[in-house]
Amino acid sequence: MSDFTSIFSRYEPLLEDHSQFLDVCNTPLPYVVRINTIKTTIEKSIDIFSDLSIDVIPCKWNPLLFQINTTSPGNTLPYLLGWIHGQEEVSSLPPLVLDPSPGDRVWDACASPGSKTSQLAALMNDMGLLVANDSNLRRMPALRSNLERLGVTIAAVTHSDARHFSLKPFDFTVFDSALVDAPCSGEGTIRKNPSALRKWSLEKLFSLQKLQLSILRRAVNVVKSGGTVVYSTCTFSPEENELVVDKILSEGNCTLIPFDLPILSSPGVTEWDGIQLDSSLHLCKRIWPNQNNTGGFFIAKLEVK
């Protein structure tokens, strides 16, 4: 078993079956694609998969997701047409939790490579305004090309540090909602990237925590009163999850709100490393890989005061 087992031993108190968790982390994830409803329908896509002899298995909880039996979904006709996009099952949850409406103004703070951004656009029927930001110039081409290939015409792509995001290019002052799918240590991606934890350290978690909190704070600042901010990561560490949300709650500008998920999850932790956290943090949701045979994820839904 690779060295992640020693790192993940810190999560033993949070899990009912820690050894099952470790076993699942050691198995690869299947390739999953999302049907892009901006350009096609489920029915059309299934017919084309069949004509092209591409084997797919529908995902049980989301009719738009399919396991695909190829190691290179990007080298298929449906991909070129912008009908499909490679996206892990759990990665499709934060946009569903944000649940934007057509016509909304939405900020995606850390958008690249655009999987969740394009899913948000599809949920909005490509109507409204979607400001897709990323701070990393090297990740910008993937974001731009994915949004264009998927036929998203409501996206304005910005390159800026999300902590200091400026609304200057725009003629409005607040968004209806925001998604902060924050940069993180990526512990939950271990199944698709076994080397994800090579540079793992506690210092790194705390350094990421500062960045995550600053981005989340900016999101709360640019969303209207009564609007929604979804905070998500693909990591397990409470330092990057509940502790970040605990700090933003303590600043008094937002509250946690309950939400349902279509897959199994566990409530957020309210105590970690001897520290008592805000009791409402149980409203956050943790998705452990062994609960649904997926990657790992954390999601919090906040309402701006």
Place this chain on the structure above:
Amino acid sequence: MNSTNTTFNLLPFDKSHEQNQSTITRMELLEFWHNRFGILPEIFKEYTFWEKGSGKIWAFKGNLPQKTEIEALGIRFTTTNQKNWKPTTNAAQKFGHHATKNVLSLPLDQILKFVQRDSLYLDWIGEPGYVIVRGNLSNHTMQIGVGLYSNGILHSQIPKSRQLHLP
């Protein structure tokens, strides 16, 4: 001109807007799409069109200040810095289903060549120039991209970055 490489200039409606820095107008752009592909201007009524750099026109569904500093806005739509204006692959995929002329429909074996950037020798006589390429599979029509047709040959314009490499 104070424009930088991230400045998007809104295309003016017509030539009466002399202050604007764009090289073409919305009216000229939509006339091109109408004349070449039969797509009516009303199809684009929700869209604004923007020029970033000379002759690179983007389509965005919405309104923003007429000079906007940004990385990208909607999709690249048409290239107008050459004698024959050229629709992008993404524009053909997004709006091609509205086209009524200069459209070529290919069977599966030819589609699979076209997406690998192969040129096709066709038994088809049409106006030379850019055409919208479609495919039919399982009674579904797919908008695939743009081809350059001339003298019985269709040259695939699928960008190299999108080219498929099929077994």
